Amino acid sequence: MDTMLLSLRGIYKWVNTGINRTFLLKDINLDIGEGEFVSVMGPSGSGKSTLLNVIGMLDDFDEGAYHFMGDAVQGLREKQRAALYKQYIGFVFQAYHLIDELTVYENIETPLLYKGIKTPERKAMVADMLDRFNIVGKKDLFPTQLSGGQQQLVGIARALIGGPKLLLADEPTGNLNSKQGEEIMELFQQLNRDGVTIIQVTHSEKNAEYGSRIIHLLDAHVEKK
Ligand SMILES: Nc1ncnc2c1ncn2[C@@H]1O[C@H](COP(=O)(O)OP(=O)(O)O)[C@@H](O)[C@H]1O
């Protein structure tokens, strides 16, 4: 494998309800190398989003070891974890999760504000991204004035603007028609060729095949094929 980006060892996540314990993740062992494009598949409720959220450090886990670029994530303080996330990870959601009160421009700019990047540099970076995604003409519109495909492009631009090493996408084409979905997959393929590691959750075999490896989840664990 290429250089290791992250590894999960014996990861468990659960919720206790009364005397019952429900496992959301069960003994997950996973290595992802830099430059991989991995697809996660599995039935609804099998733990795909939970796994992605754990990898993306948006969710905690209860047991096991998670190493990201050499750092033991379980040993990090909240602040250090947030710093890792900001520096290295971009997240794309099925429902876009754009901020409706902000324009396209402002949505894309948001991560740079959190990173404390100065105005002139910020402007140049956002302009670059608008240009690259062919949405310069949409920059002053609000998310609700865009089609689903355009909203997802904005979501992806926002995820990429910080120059992440790892792009996580949870059913990114789930709300799109097949043509829009294909465009997103081609974009991911290009990003991956440019060196971005990608982990996507998808229900579509066709989309999964854009990646180089498929991980099947079933009942909170990785299914052995
Ligand atoms: N915070 C939570 N509390 C209780 N159950 C949860 C919680 N989060 C997720 N679940 C349950 O865990 C299972 C896995 O959820 P999820 O990761 O969203 O699955 P998927 O993305 O594969 O559809 C589902 O049955 C879901 O209802």
Ligand SMILES: [Mg+2]
């Ligand atoms: Mg899900």
